[in-house]
Amino acid sequence: MLSSVLELFYPSLCILCHRGVDSYNTLCDNCLRKLPRTEHHILRDNKVEMLFTDLFNRPRKQWDKPRFVRGGAWLRYDDDVASVIHAAKFYERPELAKFLGRQAAQEWQPTGYFDDIDLLVPVPIHPRRLNERGYNQSEYICRGMSEVLGLPIDTTTLLRIRDTPKQSQLTDDKRRTNVEHAFRIPEPTRWHKRHILLVDDVITTGATIRNCIKEITPIRSCRISVFSLAVAR
Numbered sequence: 001m002l003s004s005v006l007e008l009f010y011p012s013l014c015i016l017c018h019r020g021v022d023s024y025n026t027l028c029d030n031c032l033r034k035l036p037r038t039e040h041h042i043l044r045d046n047k048v049e050m051l052f053t054d055l056f057n058r059p060r061k062q063w064d065k066p067r068f069v070r071g072g073a074w075l076r077y078d079d080d081v082a083s084v085i086h087a088a089k090f091y092e093r094p095e096l097a098k099f100l101g102r103q104a105a106q107e108w109q110p111t112g113y114f115d116d117i118d119l120l121v122p123v124p125i126h127p128r129r130l131n132e133r134g135y136n137q138s139e140y141i142c143r144g145m146s147e148v149l150g151l152p153i154d155t156t157t158l159l160r161i162r163d164t165p166k167q168s169q170l171t172d173d174k175r176r177t178n179v180e181h182a183f184r185i186p187e188p189t190r191w192h193k194r195h196i197l198l199v200d201d202v203i204t205t206g207a208t209i210r211n212c213i214k215e216i217t218p219i220r221s222c223r224i225s226v227f228s229l230a231v232a233r
């Protein structure tokens with residue numbers, strides 16, 4: 001890859017302030033410290049959880065009731081966070097997504113946020129998009145988290161079957177309908193009695209995650225938690 005050749009000749013720089021840092025695709029300690037934390041890991045009924053709890057309040061038989069366990073975003077989506085996540089997503093810097101996942105997991109693990117989770121599940125992108133970009137940034141967030149948490153990553157159970165316009169280019173209403181029926185789980189038995197953590201980069205309206213959850217809720221005894229690097233509102 002071109003980027004690894006360039007790395008031989010150029011010093012590694014912080015993504016935000018461009019000061020020298022020890023390794024590529026990272027932030028300096030100062031910029032990392034300044035990113036706005038939400039503290040969602042210790043806040044029940046936080047902004048992210050409130051986006052999804054209604055999906056679990058429908059009457060069901062107790063034995064097949066999927067449970068929403070917890071949800072949260074590591075950062076508030078300000079200009080700095082936006083440029084870091086944009087770089088991770090569009091400038092061929094998957095390692096930066098991994099770095100952020102690792103940092104978030106290190107900060108949240110001590111409070112038990114990831115306790116009893118079985119699988120890390122990145123929100124899938126459509127194969128065509130994957131082909132264009134070369135990687136799914138959410139999968140790289142999971143890879144960084146997995147290094148810290150030692151949890152497996154599942155990219156083959158939840159599938160994206162519809163290629164949809166980019167959510168960031170749509171109004172809120174369009175975002176909601178855009179991702180309807182975009183996901184499918186061909187082998188739901190894989191997740192019986194599992195606790196999965198859905199992982200995304202940015203939550204805005206929550207429409208994408210809601211549609212993933214709708215696919216998952218019919219699965220018997222599957223428990224669901226949500227983690228995102230940032231929340232935009």
Ligand SMILES: [Zn+2]
Binds near residue numbers: 014016017019028031
């Ligand atoms: Zn910096």
